[in-house]
Amino acid sequence: MNDIVRDRDAMSNIIILNVRRAIAYLVLAILTFAALFPFYTMIINSTRKHTEIQSGFSFFPGSWADFYRNFMNAINDPTIPIMTGMVNSLIIAVAAAFLCVYFSAFTAYGIHVYDFKIKKFCFTFILIIMMVPTQVSAPGFLNLITRMGLMDTFWPLILPAIAAPVTFFFMKQYMEASLPLEIVEAARIDGCNEFKTFNRIVMPILKPAIAVQAIFSFVANWNNYFMPALILETANKKTLPVLIAMIRSADFLTFDNGKLYVFIMLSILPVIVVYLILSKFIIRGVTLGAVKG
Amino acid sequence: MAAPITKRKSISYTNWGYFFIAPFFIIYAIFAFIPLLSTFWYSLCDYYRVGVADWTGPKFIGLDNFKVILDFSQTYNLLVYFKNTVIIWLVGFVPQIIVSLLLASWFTDLRLKLKATGFFKVVIYLPNVIMAASISMLFFAFFDDLGPVNSMLKEAGMITEAYKFFNNVTATRSIIASINFLMWFGNTTILLMAAIMGVDTSVYESAQIDGANPAQTFWKITIPLIRPLLVYVLVTSLIGGIQMFDIPSIITNNIGTPNRTAMTVMMELNAYAGNKDYGRAAAVAVVLFAVSASLSLLVFWLGRDKDAIKVRKEMAKRKKGAGLL
Numbered sequence: 001m002n003d004i005v006r007d008r009d010a011m012s013n014i015i016i017l018n019v020r021r022a023i024a025y026l027v028l029a030i031l032t033f034a035a036l037f038p039f040y041t042m043i044i045n046s047t048r049k050h051t052e053i054q055s056g057f058s059f060f061p062g063s064w065a066d067f068y069r070n071f072m073n074a075i076n077d078p079t080i081p082i083m084t085g086m087v088n089s090l091i092i093a094v095a096a097a098f099l100c101v102y103f104s105a106f107t108a109y110g111i112h113v114y115d116f117k118i119k120k121f122c123f124t125f126i127l128i129i130m131m132v133p134t135q136v137s138a139p140g141f142l143n144l145i146t147r148m149g150l151m152d153t154f155w156p157l158i159l160p161a162i163a164a165p166v167t168f169f170f171m172k173q174y175m176e177a178s179l180p181l182e183i184v185e186a187a188r189i190d191g192c193n194e195f196k197t198f199n200r201i202v203m204p205i206l207k208p209a210i211a212v213q214a215i216f217s218f219v220a221n222w223n224n225y226f227m228p229a230l231i232l233e234t235a236n237k238k239t240l241p242v243l244i245a246m247i248r249s250a251d252f253l254t255f256d257n258g259k260l261y262v263f264i265m266l267s268i269l270p271v272i273v274v275y276l277i278l279s280k281f282i283i284r285g286v287t288l289g290a291v292k293g
Numbered sequence: 294m295a296a297p298i299t300k301r302k303s304i305s306y307t308n309w310g311y312f313f314i315a316p317f318f319i320i321y322a323i324f325a326f327i328p329l330l331s332t333f334w335y336s337l338c339d340y341y342r343v344g345v346a347d348w349t350g351p352k353f354i355g356l357d358n359f360k361v362i363l364d365f366s367q368t369y370n371l372l373v374y375f376k377n378t379v380i381i382w383l384v385g386f387v388p389q390i391i392v393s394l395l396l397a398s399w400f401t402d403l404r405l406k407l408k409a410t411g412f413f414k415v416v417i418y419l420p421n422v423i424m425a426a427s428i429s430m431l432f433f434a435f436f437d438d439l440g441p442v443n444s445m446l447k448e449a450g451m452i453t454e455a456y457k458f459f460n461n462v463t464a465t466r467s468i469i470a471s472i473n474f475l476m477w478f479g480n481t482t483i484l485l486m487a488a489i490m491g492v493d494t495s496v497y498e499s500a501q502i503d504g505a506n507p508a509q510t511f512w513k514i515t516i517p518l519i520r521p522l523l524v525y526v527l528v529t530s531l532i533g534g535i536q537m538f539d540i541p542s543i544i545t546n547n548i549g550t551p552n553r554t555a556m557t558v559m560m561e562l563n564a565y566a567g568n569k570d571y572g573r574a575a576a577v578a579v580v581l582f583a584v585s586a587s588l589s590l591l592v593f594w595l596g597r598d599k600d601a602i603k604v605r606k607e608m609a610k611r612k613k614g615a616g617l618l
Contacts, residue, residue: 020405020507024405024407027392028399031396031413034475036416041441045441057444057448114308133581133582139331139566142571143328143331159324162320168317225538241424
């Protein structure tokens with residue numbers, strides 16, 4: 001009697017489990033569709049003529065010839081220099097990412113290894129400024145760089161990356177977990193000076209953390225829109241997001257839609273490629289630095 | 294770990310600490326701290342450009358800038374933009390946290406054993422790395438009068454005339470909120486997953502032995518144990534939400550159409566800064582600073598561990614009682 005009851009319970013458990021599993025896969029399928037469909041449509045529409053796009057939606061691509069024509073129209077557009085924009089974005093994002101990770105590790109090393117007087121105060125200070133949204137100092141920042149003569153240059157978009165509280169915090173945590181002070185000590189005994197120790201010995205140990213943070217910093221700077229929009233004025237100096245905004249403020253009704261989708265594609269494709277290659281790294285990185293308890 | 298070693302050696306090396314932290318603090322002082330202080334100062338000043346290159350101010354005028362931006366007798370004031378921002382944020386955040394909790398608990402469910410979770414994680418995180426400006430432009434094109442959404446609706450026979458999404462308040466706000474949702478639900482899911490996986494599996498195993506069903510496990514074990522992370526997600530999302538700019542700016546061409554119902558606080562700040570009215574822009578920035586600072590304090594206060602506090606209070610009371618005796 002008991003056995004029958006137990007069997008029936010087991011059966012119903014399995015059924016419930018399978019139903020739950022089915023629901024989970026269904027929801028995941030819908031979300032996957034939602035996440036990918038916009039980009040699918042973008043790719044499809046970049047291969048179709050303006051008139052075709054406006055006359056209706058299609059699940060299937062147009063032709064290579066149309067894609068080629070749209071592509072050539074996009075990269076040769078005189079008012080929206082997308083290729084220059086890409087180079088500009090690349091310069092800024094690479095330089096900012098490099099400065100950001102190097103100096104965050106640099107600062108974290110200073111706080112982690114040395115017991116100087118105001119160390120506690122410095123650490124707390126950085127934790128507090130982590131909460132301050134950077135954009136709230138925009139008016140003062142703009143005024144400052146105007147006076148410095150740095151308006152319409154890349155410097156104000158690159159140099160502030162040296163002081164990145166969030167990346168600093170991540171590096172500090174990473175060092176606590178995986179940088180034994182004995183290594184520093186050993187380097188000292190071998191006669192290595194502190195600066196050299198940091199570059200030659202500590203940096204290689206931090207490689208995994210540096211890789212993750214470099215990617216995040218690169219992506220953040222590549223996608224940054226608020227500050228570049230206020231700082232870059234000349235068309236040839238503008239970065240991709242600012243150029244995309246220019247498309248939006250152009251007369252949309254007469255704008256060649258085929259070209260439009262190529263523009264958008266060019267602005268996001270590099271990041272998608274990087275992401276797909278390094279996705280495992282990136283997803284692991286999301287949780288690494290973000291929180292601790 | 295190696296404390297005694299550093300302590301002994303620290304005598305001769307401590308000053309290197311200043312060398313290592315110097316670049317950070319110098320750059321922070323120049324490009325963030327001084328601008329922050331001057332922003333506070335400009336908020337109390339008349340300071341704007343006249344014509345092409347002439348500037349008025351900075352001339353101290355007290356709280357006049359705040360009186361103008363917070364003039365509630367006007368149809369459009371900063372409070373309206375705060376309301377817009379919070380509404381759009383909430384419409385995106387509520388489904389985001391629900392979906393993320395659901396996905397995170399499914400991905401980590403020991404019995405469910407979903408396949409291809411790696412693939413799903415890659416897909417749901419993808420929109421987060423993509424340029425907000427581009428996704429917004431993409432969605433603007435989709436919901437255009439002649440865009441794919443309207444043509445699909447027409448083909449399905451649901452409409453005959455193109456529906457003007459961007460003339461409708463709810464539609465515009467929902468589109469902005471959907472983009473926010475799409476960009477952030479993957480990120481939140483991954484954070485919550487890490488939190489759930491941090492919970493000792495034996496807790497779940499004993500719950501299972503005690504006959505707890507999945508819903509009970511979720512509400513009685515998972516939620517209370519990951520509360521610190523939920524608070525973190527809420528804080529960061531709220532602070533990010535208050536600063537919402539890229540998406541509504543691109544969708545509405547920076548004017549918050551229709552009738553400024555999609556105008557956010559950052560867009561107002563951007564508009565003043567773009568017009569070189571640094572006084573007003575600074576006033577908006579100061580209000581934004583005050584609001585985000587107090588919000589983060591409030592949420593942290595709400596999310597504190599109430600049980601631990603109760604225990605501490607109880608202990609203090611007992612101590613006092615003992616002292617009196």
